[in-house]
Amino acid sequence: MSDKLKQDINEASKIFILTDENVAPFWLPETEYGLGCKAIDIVLKSGEQHKNLQSVQRIWKTLMKYHADRNALIINLGGGVITDLGGFAASTYKRGIRFINIPTTLLAMVDAAIGGKTGIDFGGGKNQIGTFAEAEDVLIHPDYLITLPQRELLSGLAEMLKYGFIADPELLQVNLENCKQFILRCGDIKREIVEKDPIEKGLRKILNFGHTLGHAIESHCLTTDRPLLHGEAVALGMGAALWLSEMKFGLDAAVLQHFENQLKMLLSETEISLSEADVEPILNYLVHDKKNNDDKPQFVLLEAVGKPIWDVEVAPKWVEEALLYIINKVC
Numbered sequence: 001m002s003d004k005l006k007q008d009i010n011e012a013s014k015i016f017i018l019t020d021e022n023v024a025p026f027w028l029p030e031t032e033y034g035l036g037c038k039a040i041d042i043v044l045k046s047g048e049q050h051k052n053l054q055s056v057q058r059i060w061k062t063l064m065k066y067h068a069d070r071n072a073l074i075i076n077l078g079g080g081v082i083t084d085l086g087g088f089a090a091s092t093y094k095r096g097i098r099f100i101n102i103p104t105t106l107l108a109m110v111d112a113a114i115g116g117k118t119g120i121d122f123g124g125g126k127n128q129i130g131t132f133a134e135a136e137d138v139l140i141h142p143d144y145l146i147t148l149p150q151r152e153l154l155s156g157l158a159e160m161l162k163y164g165f166i167a168d169p170e171l172l173q174v175n176l177e178n179c180k181q182f183i184l185r186c187g188d189i190k191r192e193i194v195e196k197d198p199i200e201k202g203l204r205k206i207l208n209f210g211h212t213l214g215h216a217i218e219s220h221c222l223t224t225d226r227p228l229l230h231g232e233a234v235a236l237g238m239g240a241a242l243w244l245s246e247m248k249f250g251l252d253a254a255v256l257q258h259f260e261n262q263l264k265m266l267l268s269e270t271e272i273s274l275s276e277a278d279v280e281p282i283l284n285y286l287v288h289d290k291k292n293n294d295d296k297p298q299f300v301l302l303e304a305v306g307k308p309i310w311d312v313e314v315a316p317k318w319v320e321e322a323l324l325y326i327i328n329k330v331c
């Protein structure tokens with residue numbers, strides 16, 4: 001435990017640990033013991049469908065019930081849903097109290113728990129309501145991954161590959177066997193980018209590589225009986241973005257060819273049932289993406305591996321083609 005973490009815990013007037021029903025039985029007592037603190041536990045239902053206002057209200061109500069003041073501390077113990085939700089609840093309660101993230105999924109360790117974006121889904125769209133608020137501390141402990149299902153590990157691997165495409169080609173070699181050794185590297189890349197552009201005026205947008213279509217696919221699939229995990233949807237979005245990069249910027253065709261094999265691995269624990277009929281609803285979600293400029297979807301594309309370009313407007317016809325390409329590839 002870092003000195004900063006010890007200090008945060010010692011200085012807190014009350015400590016709340018926010019987690020979900022899957023993480024709690026494995027890790028709640030152990031974490032509380034490890035931190036050496038007595039906390040009030042808030043255990044939420046798991047899953048993206050609970051990253052909503054009702055869950056935030058439940059957190060706020062518990063904070064009020066226990067008279068949490070502005071020196072209270074929330075420890076978010078879980079995946080990206082918990083770190084997004086807990087960060088949002090903390091940053092809005094009494095105009096903001098401190099929080100610490102202890103990510104327990106690979107995806108949260110390399111991405112969601114770092115960088116200060118918090119939020120909830122609202123009105124049918126992903127992350128529509130949120131704040132920029134930095135965690136006081138992010139405690140990364142790969143041991144938490146021991147209990148994480150393989151499908152969730154693969155979802156995190158997709159986000160690790162994203163860093164390979166936008167920043168460090170070495171990360172394109174990441175796989176289930178070697179992923180733990182690259183966790184800190186991914187976090188460092190994200191921190192470097194966020195430090196240069198904390199509120200996403202420019203450079204930070206490259207972290208959205210694969211996310212423009214990925215979020216739209218994820219939002220659409222959440223309304224079906226076959227929801228996709230965040231990383232799975234991002235993997236599809238990255239496939240489409242690589243295809244568009246090849247078409248628009250002459251990205252070396254070998255990059256997409258190599259990724260097509262990785263895509264099979266990333267999606268090996270799920271069954272994708274997308275067809276041409278899904279194209280229109282996915283494109284509708286795309287138009288409502290909050291990162292759009294004037295309702296025009298903005299893409300991050302690559303000139304080459306490690307050379308991303310952001311704010312690329314792509315004609316709807318090309319977006320549709322890219323979507324059809326990826327749907328035909330995986331279904």
Ligand SMILES: NC(=O)c1ccc[n+]([C@@H]2O[C@H](COP(=O)([O-])OP(=O)(O)OC[C@H]3O[C@@H](n4cnc5c(N)ncnc54)[C@H](O)[C@@H]3O)[C@@H](O)[C@H]2O)c1
Pocket residue numbers: 020021022023026046047048051078079080081082084104105106107108111112113114115116117118126127144145146147148149152155229230231
């Ligand atoms: N804020 C950001 O910058 C950012 C970046 C990327 C993703 N996100 C968000 O992160 C979310 C996805 O995060 P996620 O993939 O971690 O999903 P998640 O939080 O839903 O966790 C995945 C599943 O694994 C379970 N779980 C978590 N840790 C476990 C463990 N150690 N052992 C066993 N089970 C465990 C959870 O209960 C859940 O069922 C999305 O909502 C996405 O929008 C945010």
